[in-house]
Amino acid sequence: MYEVKVNMKHIIFLFVGILFARISYSLTWPVEGYTGITSTHGEYRDAERTHKGIDISVPDGTPVRATISGYAIVGGSATDKSGYYVKIGTHLFAHLRKDGRKSGNVNEGEIIGYSSNTGLPDPKRPKLKYPYHLHFAMEDENPLLYFSIPDTNDGYIGVVYFRHGGGLVEIRDGMVFNRANPFPSSGEFIVNAYDVSNTGRNHVNFYRIVLILNGERLRDLEFNVSHTNEASLVYSTSNPTSTMGDYYYRMGSWRPTEGRHTVEVEGYDIDRGSPRLSVRETREFVIDYSAPNIKVEEMHTGIDITNGITYFGSNERGVNVKIIVDDGNGSGIKRIEVRNEEGTVKLSKNFSGEGIAMWDLVWLSEFGKYKVKCEDIAGNISEVYFELRYKEPVNEDKYPPVIVKITNLDGIEIPPYGEAPFVLLPLSAIRVVAEDDYFGILKIELIKDGEIFRTKEYSSIPKL
Incomplete structure (x- = not known):
């Protein structure tokens, strides 16, 4: 058995250093002069697949340059989803023209092919063609983190649902759920949202989307991985159904409780290589079945x-x-x-x-x-x-006055005996507090019409 001792402080600094190096690492942009993004990393495609990489809008025949130096491999066909491609390490350049592709050792910035629209989006519909664009991917990583591509267009957050069984409850700001309109006992949040690409024309996926429930993160989805074959874990694929450009994110399960609740949804894009808050929306609602x-x-x-x-x-x-x-x-x-x-x-x-x-x-x-x-x-x-x-006026004939008589253990009567009497009305109550610092209290008597009608004896220890 090997024992490994690690200094956590060094791990934290190492992690920060690696993260900074990854995001600040400079690569050559594959299509000089064209930065319009039409699809982003992690977008919904179908129930099993998300978009792995980004799509860049370019005219047919635009030179495509190597983003890194390495060994280039050519492949693909006119009927593949990716069409003709070139791959250098983990970097994929797809939908290229068949001719003009370069294989073997290449240098960063060298032309390795020319953009086109080769490949079939849907093999069942062979006449359907891609628009002219370059698909660029870095396997599981989000390519936009490595390039200084501007994006200042804000995103959109639409309907927030709570899905339970086969039903959907829309959560609007200020809603009140009561006994006549109860909130489901369990379910999950579904959020309809999308980012707007830097072209201003395309609905694309967020880099990151977060749902915060009552101040705590319920789900935080960061699209720096592909989620290939896991689309149904991220997107709602039925009731409601996500489509390209109209996404329904699965944002966490919850067992609700009575009270006031706040749901915040935040969407982030990538602007010049760094995450940017693109949109934030808040919904406040109340679940109240209890009377005040x-x-x-x-x-x-x-x-x-x-x-x-x-x-x-x-x-x-x-x-x-x-x-x-x-x-x-x-x-x-x-x-x-x-x-x-x-x-x-x-x-x-x-x-x-x-x-x-x-x-x-x-x-x-x-x-x-x-x-x-x-x-x-x-x-x-x-x-x-x-x-x-x-409150009836006092009638001493009907309600004769009551005298309180207090005797200590030495047989001495002490106040309030001798003070003005009071009238005790029916259904009323009194409390007598007596104290003797030397001998202690022997008994308390209530006297009415010269007769004792209440008495209580004590064996108090005197206060010293």
């Missing part, structure tokens, strides 16, 4: 009265309540209504899709039961209730 949560509070006390009761007295003209609605990561709040027992809308307020909505100083001056209804952007509805009752 509603809470109602007394404004002045903060007491939660959701599905409960609050009171106001004869000297008060009403009460203020506070309504708080939380839609979490959903579609956001659309509208809040307050209705009385008869269903009449007493108050309402519209919102603009806030995740959390607070409605302060909701003034109510009528007794009875109220319903708070909230609807979010997705159409999910929540309802809660509360009741507003009249």
Whole structure:
């Protein structure tokens, strides 16, 4: 067994150096004076094949020069897809005239043949001919990375689909998916897109296309390899079907969750040998099946009265309540209504899709039961209730005053005994807090009409 130790720092520098050398490596352009690109590397051709190399628009008979020095091999025929060709190492020059091709040792820049349109695009249709052009390929590598060919035309991103089973859902910016219009439970993104060539007339493949979902890359396709015999892994070949010049990229599978989602699609071309951002599009959409949560509070006390009761007295003209609605990561709040027992809308307020909505100083001056209804952007509805009752004036004959008596372990009565008594209304509650730093609390008694009606004994340890 051999053990190999590697310094990762050196690997990183070595990789960067190799990458820089590859992209900056200077080659002779094969057709002097002609730089119009009509097809790019990795383009869809059929379900099994993509375009391996680039097509350069040239007139018939244009001299073709060797991009590198090496040993030239001639081959092909009038019925081959590539027609007559010359190959130097991994560099292929196709659709040439039969005559005038050079074989053997050649020098970079030397004429090795003349462009034409030889070969058959489709053997089943022998009368179909290629336009005059040069097909230049470097096997799996993208030739445009090696030449300073300008391209400043921006690309196009069309429809973004989510494909599930046999169906397609189009994702448009601002869409909301709810229970009535649910989003599929699983599937993959399909993006219709293309770049515009430097001629301005041809729809070509991107050098790189990326789909970013919620800030993270879902799929990143870089066409610096041919994807030969793997076209169906990159392009949609049915429902929808890609064609030459109209591409449907398979951009990753996803199991969706409720919430707000953002899909960004970026397309890059190659300008003067370097990748350039050609187009970027964003789609935002919401999946929301859950109703918002509603809470109602007394404004002045903060007491939660959701599905409960609050009171106001004869000297008060009403009460203020506070309504708080939380839609979490959903579609956001659309509208809040307050209705009385008869269903009449007493108050309402519209919102603009806030995740959390607070409605302060909701003034109510009528007794009875109220319903708070909230609807979010997705159409999910929540309802809660509360009741507003009249607080009766104190009638000491009906409700005699209550005295609190607190005794410590030494038998001494301590405050609040002797302070002003209070009235305990039906269905109300009190809390007594007592403290003795020396002896501790023995018992607490509630006295009404001279009789003890509540008592609780303790064995507290005194505070020292």
